Amino acid sequence: MKLGYARVSTEGQTLDQQAQRLEQAGCEMLFEEKISGAALNRPELEKLLSQLRKDDVLVVTRLDRLARSTSELLRVTEIINEKQAGLQSLEEPWADTTTPAGKMIMTVFSGIAEFERTLILSRTQEGRDAAMARGVAFGRPQKLRPEQKEIARDLVHQGKSISAVARTFGVHPATIYRCLEKK
Incomplete structure (x- = not known):
């Protein structure tokens, strides 16, 4: 089954011309939007996209x-x-995945997008590694400073309850338990 999608950006524009072309192309259902x-x-x-089934077009x-950017187009084609x-x-006969040439073009686009995602991940990891080498701490900030952790450990060893020590520092008891684990 062919499903047509027509979109215009503003209320002043009309969907009539797109709808007519989609009907002439054999679309049995039309989905129309007036949205950017x-x-x-x-x-x-x-x-x-939710109604799209195997062998539909x-x-x-x-x-x-359909899409304003290459990444959005690739997201939609991935779902398809x-x-x-x-x-x-x-209008773009090369973008027809019902033909072998169209499938090849979209496969190339998908490959380029995958390559781009891999490069971004690689650069991100390189940046993280460089920051770690400079001593940048990642993750959530510690609730207690090192000297507070030492005091908390001492208080627990002196017999104070975990809950009482947690209240003293205004933290959850789990934080005190973690202090005891890491000596």
Whole structure:
């Protein structure tokens, strides 16, 4: 089944031309929205994606009706691929995953996106490693300073209860237990 998606950015624009082209392309169902492509929440697109089944084809007049960025387009195409459905753009014949050439192009795009994600992860890890080498502490700040931990340990060894020591420092008893573990 072909499912059409039409979108315009403002209330002043009309969906008529897109709807007509999608119907001519054989779309049995149309999902229409008057919303900016930059909007993160596009209910009709999400509804269409949730109704997409194996061997269905999501049809748009142009790819910019479907997504404003490459990453958004790749997110949508990934969902389409997971559902074993297809994507077809009437204006961009190369973006037709129902053809072998279209599948190849989208596979290349997906590969580039995966490569980009890998580079970002690698750079992030390099930055973390360099920061750690400079002595930057990661994670949540410690509730107690080292001298407070030492006092807490001494108080527990003197017989004060964990709860009483925790109240003294205004922390949860689990924090005091962790002080006792790390000597």
